[in-house]
Amino acid sequence: MNLAPASTAPESVVSGLGVEVKGLVVRRGARRVLDNLSFQLAAAELLLITGPAGCGKSTLLQTLAGVLSVDAGQILVGGRSAAEALAAGQVGAVFQRDSLLPELTVLENLLLPLMVGRRLSRRVAMIRAQVLLAQFGLVDIMHAWPGRLSDALRRRALLARVMAVQPELLLLDDILAGLDAAGRALIVRILSPPTGRVATIIATTSRPEDFARDAGAMLLLPQGTAIRYDQRGTDNGAP
Numbered sequence: 001m002n003l004a005p006a007s008t009a010p011e012s013v014v015s016g017l018g019v020e021v022k023g024l025v026v027r028r029g030a031r032r033v034l035d036n037l038s039f040q041l042a043a044a045e046l047l048l049i050t051g052p053a054g055c056g057k058s059t060l061l062q063t064l065a066g067v068l069s070v071d072a073g074q075i076l077v078g079g080r081s082a083a084e085a086l087a088a089g090q091v092g093a094v095f096q097r098d099s100l101l102p103e104l105t106v107l108e109n110l111l112l113p114l115m116v117g118r119r120l121s122r123r124v125a126m127i128r129a130q131v132l133l134a135q136f137g138l139v140d141i142m143h144a145w146p147g148r149l150s151d152a153l154r155r156r157a158l159l160a161r162v163m164a165v166q167p168e169l170l171l172l173d174d175i176l177a178g179l180d181a182a183g184r185a186l187i188v189r190i191l192s193p194p195t196g197r198v199a200t201i202i203a204t205t206s207r208p209e210d211f212a213r214d215a216g217a218m219l220l221l222p223q224g225t226a227i228r229y230d231q232r233g234t235d236n237g238a239p
C-alpha cells in the first residue's frame with residue numbers, strides 16, 4: 001500500500017465559495033415551506049440551520065444543492081446558480097438517508113468518488129484516501145465493512161467520503177443526529193480544524209449548541225417564516 005505523504009498528491013487550493021440567497025420561496029405540496037428567505041454567507045464560513053421538525057431545514061439544503069427547484073428567488077454559489085455549481089463538482093452533500101456502500105470497505109468507499117467522480121488514477125486516489133483516513137482517524141478500520149461500524153464511525157467515514165473530492169460548499173443534513181457526545185465533538189472538530197476551514201459549510205442541526213462556538217452564523221427557521229440571527233443571536237430582520 002502506498003503511504004507517501006499528502007504533499008506528493010496533486011492538490012488544488014480550495015477555500016470555499018460565498019453563498020447568496022435572495023427572496024427564496026420553495027413550496028412542497030400546497031405548503032410554502034421557505035417563504036422569502038434571504039441570507040449571505042462568506043467563503044469558508046459555517047452556517048447552522050436550526051428549527052423544529054418540518055420547518056424546512058432539509059428543503060433548504062436540497063435547494064442549495066441544486067436538486068430541488070425554487071418557486072421564486074435566487075441562489076448564487078460562488079456567483080453561479082446552485083445547479084451550475086453542482087454540475088461543476090463544487091458542491092458536496094450528506095443527506096439524512098445517505099449511507100456508505102455496504103458492499104465496499106471504508107477505504108473502497110473513499111476510493112470510489114476519487115476514481116469515478118474525480119477520475120484520479122488508483123495510485124493518486126490511494127494517496128489521497130490515506131491522508132483522509134489519517135485525518136478522520138479511520139486508519140484502523142479502513143478495511144472494515146460499514147455494517148460492522150458504530151454510527152459515529154459511519155458518520156465520520158461519510159464525511160471523509162464527501163470531503164475526499166474537496167467540495168467548496170459542503171451541505172450537511174443533521175450530521176450529528178444519533179451520535180453520543182464524543183462522536184459529536186469529534187465531528188465538530190473535523191468541521192472546524194485549527195488550521196482553518198477549506199470549504200464553506202451549511203449544516204442543519206437540532207442541536208446548535210454542539211456547533212455554536214464555531215459557527216459564523218445561525219439561521220433559525222420557525223414554522224412558516226424565516227429569520228436570520230447572527231453569531232450573537234441578534235435578529236437581523238424577518239422577511
Ligand SMILES: Nc1ncnc2c1ncn2[C@@H]1O[C@H](COP(=O)(O)OP(=O)(O)OP(=O)(O)O)[C@@H](O)[C@H]1O
Nearest residue numbers: 028029031033051052053054055056057058059060
Ligand atoms: N417530497 C415531499 N413532498 C411534499 N412535502 C414534503 C416533501 N418533503 C418534505 N415535505 C414537507 O415539507 C415540509 C418541510 O420538510 P423538511 O424535511 O424540509 O423539514 P425539516 O425541517 O428538515 O424536518 P426534520 O427536522 O424532521 O428533518 C414538511 O412539512 C414536510 O412534510
